[in-house]
Amino acid sequence: MPRPFHTGLVMSEFASESAHTPFVRSLDALGIWRLNLEVRLRDLVRFLREQSLLDETAKDLLDSLRQRLAEEKMVVAFVAEFSRGKSELINAIFFSDAGRRIMPASPGRTTMCPVELGWDPDEPVGMALLPIETRLEGASLAELRAQPRVWIHTPLDIKDSEAFAKAVSAVMDTRPATLAEAMALGFWSEDHPRDNPQRNADGRVDVPLWRHALINVPHPLLKRGLVVFDTPGLNAIGAEPELTVGLLPSAHGVVFVLGADTGVTRSDLEIWQDHLTSQALTRYVVLNKIDALFDPLSPPEHTEAQIAVQCAQVAKMLEIPSARVFPISARQALSARIDGNPRLLTESRLPIFEEALAQQLLPQRRQIFEQLTLEALGHVERQTTHHLDDMRRQLSDQLVELRGLRGKNVHKVTVMLDRVSAETAEFERCIAQLQALRGVHSRMLKELLAGIGGDALRRLVDGTMRTIRESLLKLGARKAFKELFTELGLLLEEAEREGREIRDLLASAYTQLNTQFGFSLVPATPPDLTRYRDDLSLIERNYTQYLGVTQGLRLSQPRFLEQFRRMLLSRLRVVFEGAGNEVEVWNRSASGQIDVQLRDRRRGFKRRRDALERIRGAAGELEQRLSELEAYDRRVLDMESRLAELFAGARRVATQRDFSVHEELPSLVPPLGPRPDIEIPTLGAMAL
Ligand SMILES: Nc1nc2c(ncn2[C@@H]2O[C@H](COP(=O)(O)OP(=O)(O)OP(=O)(O)O)[C@@H](O)[C@H]2O)c(=O)[nH]1
Ligand SMILES: [Mg+2]
Numbered sequence: 001m002p003r004p005f006h007t008g009l010v011m012s013e014f015a016s017e018s019a020h021t022p023f024v025r026s027l028d029a030l031g032i033w034r035l036n037l038e039v040r041l042r043d044l045v046r047f048l049r050e051q052s053l054l055d056e057t058a059k060d061l062l063d064s065l066r067q068r069l070a071e072e073k074m075v076v077a078f079v080a081e082f083s084r085g086k087s088e089l090i091n092a093i094f095f096s097d098a099g100r101r102i103m104p105a106s107p108g109r110t111t112m113c114p115v116e117l118g119w120d121p122d123e124p125v126g127m128a129l130l131p132i133e134t135r136l137e138g139a140s141l142a143e144l145r146a147q148p149r150v151w152i153h154t155p156l157d158i159k160d161s162e163a164f165a166k167a168v169s170a171v172m173d174t175r176p177a178t179l180a181e182a183m184a185l186g187f188w189s190e191d192h193p194r195d196n197p198q199r200n201a202d203g204r205v206d207v208p209l210w211r212h213a214l215i216n217v218p219h220p221l222l223k224r225g226l227v228v229f230d231t232p233g234l235n236a237i238g239a240e241p242e243l244t245v246g247l248l249p250s251a252h253g254v255v256f257v258l259g260a261d262t263g264v265t266r267s268d269l270e271i272w273q274d275h276l277t278s279q280a281l282t283r284y285v286v287l288n289k290i291d292a293l294f295d296p297l298s299p300p301e302h303t304e305a306q307i308a309v310q311c312a313q314v315a316k317m318l319e320i321p322s323a324r325v326f327p328i329s330a331r332q333a334l335s336a337r338i339d340g341n342p343r344l345l346t347e348s349r350l351p352i353f354e355e356a357l358a359q360q361l362l363p364q365r366r367q368i369f370e371q372l373t374l375e376a377l378g379h380v381e382r383q384t385t386h387h388l389d390d391m392r393r394q395l396s397d398q399l400v401e402l403r404g405l406r407g408k409n410v411h412k413v414t415v416m417l418d419r420v421s422a423e424t425a426e427f428e429r430c431i432a433q434l435q436a437l438r439g440v441h442s443r444m445l446k447e448l449l450a451g452i453g454g455d456a457l458r459r460l461v462d463g464t465m466r467t468i469r470e471s472l473l474k475l476g477a478r479k480a481f482k483e484l485f486t487e488l489g490l491l492l493e494e495a496e497r498e499g500r501e502i503r504d505l506l507a508s509a510y511t512q513l514n515t516q517f518g519f520s521l522v523p524a525t526p527p528d529l530t531r532y533r534d535d536l537s538l539i540e541r542n543y544t545q546y547l548g549v550t551q552g553l554r555l556s557q558p559r560f561l562e563q564f565r566r567m568l569l570s571r572l573r574v575v576f577e578g579a580g581n582e583v584e585v586w587n588r589s590a591s592g593q594i595d596v597q598l599r600d601r602r603r604g605f606k607r608r609r610d611a612l613e614r615i616r617g618a619a620g621e622l623e624q625r626l627s628e629l630e631a632y633d634r635r636v637l638d639m640e641s642r643l644a645e646l647f648a649g650a651r652r653v654a655t656q657r658d659f660s661v662h663e664e665l666p667s668l669v670p671p672l673g674p675r676p677d678i679e680i681p682t683l684g685a686m687a688l
Helices: 011-016 022-050 058-073 087-092 131-138 140-147 163-170 179-184 235-241 242-249 266-276 302-319 330-339 342-348 350-403 412-429 430-451 456-471 474-517 528-549 550-556 558-617 621-655
Strands: 076-077 115-118 127-130 154-155 172-175 205-209 210-216 226-230 253-259 283-288 326-327
Touching: 011 210, 022 058, 022 350, 022 621, 058 350, 058 558, 076 087, 076 242, 076 350, 087 226, 087 283, 087 330, 087 350, 087 474, 127 131, 127 163, 127 412, 131 210, 131 558, 140 235, 140 558, 179 205, 179 266, 235 350, 242 528, 242 558, 253 550, 266 302, 302 326, 302 342, 326 350, 330 342, 342 350, 350 558, 350 621, 412 430, 412 558, 430 456, 430 474, 430 558, 456 474, 456 558, 474 528, 474 558, 528 558, 550 621, 558 621
Parallel strands: 076 226, 076 253, 115 210, 253 283, 283 326
Antiparallel strands: 115 226, 127 154, 127 210, 172 205
């Protein structure tokens, strides 16, 4: 069998071989779908901008959606007791194209720190290692990510897979440490002797050199937004709480690996129960090393039956349906892919597992994007339609007004000019009311935002931490935690109530402004914060789970408690900042609406006056102005139909179910050219 790849391959060659796996194909299709959608949204934004229909809020909304589409990551984490074959499995799924093992995989403890594989084009190709000593400072991983200087950076030569693998082998690095040091770093605990590492002859123990490794490589899959986490076996999971409460819960899929040679051991079961039973996780259980069950002296059916029995046992012990257990051989799969041996690959059963990943994980991601996109499109479409309807209404009023001037004498025009001046003065009286409204509105908004702001959060969290510190018993900690989340939920409820109050204020002010000054202001519904409440419950579940496990006891160490506090605060901040942003966008769109209408109306008055003055000066002006307005009216109609086409196109792509068929781009609407600088006059028709 010819070897399809030799060592020393170029990264771009990865794609051709990887493209055969279903996971890769689906991820690719998801990538293409996102790209198509991104193109559609870009066209829509361009058109809206050219036609001056893109206000700040719509722009923010569409920009952030496009950014999410372009940058959104899909995180898959591999978790298990040591030596179950996590790293080997990652090699088989993602790195077989390198023609060799990239992630180190060997008997015994191998991967010593969590390894995050991803691609960020703004960073150089390479590896960044975070020294383990950073644990002593209590800073969370999330905080340290933003400080490139504390990481050790090593460039990676991805063209040379030998050198690549050699550099990556740094994730195995350890160094001897005294017991006191190991204890301070979280690798030795008198309370959990079973988890402690073996002591060397000199009484010291080996501790990992690194706390976290980031590998940044332009692998085709990583380029499509996949992030893969390889984690070290047991002990380190407990020692790094961030893994449990931050990383694993936010992963889109978690692969739990068991060994067919060992079955479900007590420590496998502990990891499963302590870390992977949260409802929100999409979990896959892999029974690896089925090749170990192969017995040359027995018929193949015998091995087959044994695999089935083991899978059933695993399912029973983990309390999951047996269809969620995937028997595979990572080693066979890797070697089959390196050697280009399809029979061995089928035997390894890896493709069945990959198919399952592809079938479930990716459509889930797609659905989330679809929903976000449809919400954003709906919002922007309502806004632009409203704007265009308004334009047409004003145009038709103006046409009626000017048509009424046909055959009238100069005196009539002068009378009309006076009326315009009087109306302008009358209209400008709205300014005082608008200012008063703005004052009340911004005060209410400020109060709302302060209620869910960083200070409020910190106060609550710090209070809880004090209680936890004082009540060293786990029970007290859990109770304090439960209360914290009840309080946090109340903050969101209060924000919603204040949001409704703002809506009521705006609604009554708008009604008055509309009748008195001819505005067409519409109050928008305040944002529904349910999503953030759901996020809170998820965080609560993860943290409560963490407090419930043996590792929770580590909280009695001040350093871990501090790290725990920072992590919790930073996760809560993300939730509350999200809620705050949504409230702000909603409020900005309310004030934006007033600004736009005010500006339009003022321009309208000015244009009307200019037009009338021109008409007074020259007889031909009236007809010319009328035909200008008629042409503009046709143009607005045209804009409407083109926009409808653009929105429909974006929706079509967003809701496209079949990943593999991607619609031919761009049957795009031909350019309409920028909107001419004709101002549309406003205000209702005046009888002459
Ligand atoms: N027979 C057999 N051995 C395997 C298989 N998969 C992995 N192994 C071997 O099992 C050992 C452990 O594999 P690793 O990939 O290092 O395991 P790990 O889960 O990453 O372990 P840690 O990094 O220590 O947490 C290595 O020697 C692998 O070659 C398999 O499918 N069959
Ligand atoms: Mg490993």
